[in-house]
Amino acid sequence: SQQGEEDPQALSIQEGENATMNCSYKTSINNLQWYRQNSGRGLVHLILIRSNEREKHSGRLRVTLDTSKKSSSLLITASRAADTASYFCATEPGGSYIPTFGRGTSLIVHP
Amino acid sequence: EAQVTQNPRYLITVTGKKLTVTCSQNMNHEYMSWYRQDPGLGLRQIYYSMNVEVTDKGDVPEGYKVSRKEKRNFPLILESPSPNQTSLYFCASSPTTGAVSKETQYFGPGTRLLVL
Numbered sequence: 001s002q003q004g005e006e007d008p009q010a011l012s013i014q015e016g017e018n019a020t021m022n023c024s025y026k027t028s029i030n031n032l033q034w035y036r037q038n039s040g041r042g043l044v045h046l047i048l049i050r051s052n053e054r055e056k057h058s059g060r061l062r063v064t065l066d067t068s069k070k071s072s073s074l075l076i077t078a079s080r081a082a083d084t085a086s087y088f089c090a091t092e093p094g095g096s097y098i099p100t101f102g103r104g105t106s107l108i109v110h111p
Numbered sequence: 112e113a114q115v116t117q118n119p120r121y122l123i124t125v126t127g128k129k130l131t132v133t134c135s136q137n138m139n140h141e142y143m144s145w146y147r148q149d150p151g152l153g154l155r156q157i158y159y160s161m162n163v164e165v166t167d168k169g170d171v172p173e174g175y176k177v178s179r180k181e182k183r184n185f186p187l188i189l190e191s192p193s194p195n196q197t198s199l200y201f202c203a204s205s206p207t208t209g210a211v212s213k214e215t216q217y218f219g220p221g222t223r224l225l226v227l
Contacts, residue, residue: 041221042115042218042219043203043216048215099156101146101153
């Protein structure tokens with residue numbers, strides 16, 4: 001079963017709006033990462049947040065982590081058409097060497 | 112340029128015909144892995160390797176083999192492909208053998224495989 005589950009599965013917004021997607025996971029983690037995938041291409045790392053961090057920023061990206069709720073959110077501010085992609089969270093449950101990815105959120109940003 | 116390369120990028124084959132998908136990285140990373148991506152299932156790890164001659168099963172290893180004879184290369188072998196192995200395959204590497212999620216994974220461009 002999936003460790004990380006993104007929500008919503010799909011998100012459609014207008015350019016300039018903010019996009020928020022969430023990730024929930026089941027077991028305790030050391031870190032959580034967000035990746036981006038353009039259609040049919042390899043994943044690109046966006047941001048890593050450690051379990052002792054609550055919030056992290058990188059450019060227009062803001063990630064939060066709530067370990068008590070076992071959830072994380074990715075906020076993309078002032079979205080652009082080029083942000084159209086699928087976004088995945090990845091966790092490493094219980095010290096396993098097997099990173100577990102969710103099914104992803106498909107984001108479409110309309111120009 | 113630091114990168115992970117995969118070959119071929121597209122492959123159509125028939126059931127039972129052995130094939131190999133190559134993966135190479137030029138970043139001197141210890142950790143390498145293979146994933147398959149299927150609609151509605153996300154990415155699932157097939158095999159991983161923490162260093163030369165050290166490989167281990169991921170979540171979905173059945174029907175696949177790997178080898179790690181050199182640090183830079185990590186080929187994926189399908190000895191007898193079946194239609195249920197039709198998928199999009201990604202190779203990835205990471206500079207650590209410790210807790211992988213402490214480090215970024217770098218992904219290859221993907222290999223789209225169709226098994227008839």
